[in-house]
Amino acid sequence: MELHAVKASYARWAPVYDRTFGAITSVGRQRAVDYINDLTAEKILEVGVGTGLALPNYRSDLKVTGIDFSEEMLAKARAKVETLGLDHVQDLRQMDARxxxxxxxxxxxxAAMHIISVVPEPxxxxxxxxxxxxxxxVIVITNHFARETGLLARIERIAAPFANLLGWHSDFEVSTVLGQPDLSVIEQNSLPPAGMMTFLVLQKGK
Incomplete structure (x- = not known):
């Protein structure tokens, strides 16, 4: 997707994101945060923090930084941090993930939860x-990846030309995120609803 399309899409979705896409992707988001909370870790970066839906669920002793390109989304995330007193959130910054x-x-x-098929140049x-x-x-990813066969695969291909309007690529291939030579897959599972989402953990070589 082009950067201007991403910006316009998320300005449009920001007011209703929590009740729409946020609700649909809640299982993947919780799975990712639960996984992170079980790790021996301290400093966390959430790329594409959006409206901050995951922020209240991190362990209180973690140091979480969130970035997003959309100022409209970040405004909602900052409001959550202030309202809920999320002291473990160290910083929320406007930034291009590239x-x-x-x-x-x-x-x-x-962590990259449901954003890798949205950003330009993934x-x-x-x-x-x-x-x-x-x-x-580790890099923890939850996302929808294209299916190779079946009804959903056909629907994904039909929806693909409308990526800029929808705000995401319905035909996004998992191979796009597996090309980094210093990253290896240590976990990959399907998630609800109907196995449409994937939970993926990549580890950087030591």
């Missing part, structure tokens, strides 16, 4: 997430 403004090996865990975003992960750290 050029993360953090040094190499800054984070124990990088391969470049994956490279940046790998760069800011420490050696031995």
């Amino acid at each position: 050029t993360l403004d953090f040094p190499d090996a800054s984070f124990d865990v990088v 391969e470049r975003v994956m490279a940046e997430m790998a760069r800011v992960s420490r050696p031995g750290g």
Whole structure:
């Protein structure tokens, strides 16, 4: 997707995101945060933090930084942090995920929940997430990936030309996120609803 389309899409969705896409993706988001909370980790980066739906669920001793390109989404995330007193959230910053403004090996865990099929140049975003992960750290992804066969695969192909309007790529291939040479898959599972979402954990080589 083009950056202007992403910006316009999420400005449009921000007021209703929690009740629409946020509700549909809640299982994947909770699965990702539960996994992160079970790790021996301290510094967490959430790429595409959106309206901050996951922020209240992180362990209170973690140090969470969130970034998003959409100021409208970030405004809602900041309101959640203030209203709920989320002291474990260290920073929420407007940022392009293709050029993360953090040094190499800054984070124990990088999370990307339902955003990798939205961003422009997803391969470049994956490279940046790998760069800011420490050696031995993990990247936790939840996302919809295209199916190869069946009715849903046909629906995904039909919807693909409307990516800019929908705000995501219905025909997004999992191979797009698996091309980083320093990352290896350590977990990959299907998630509800109807196995449409995938939970994926990649580990950076030590």
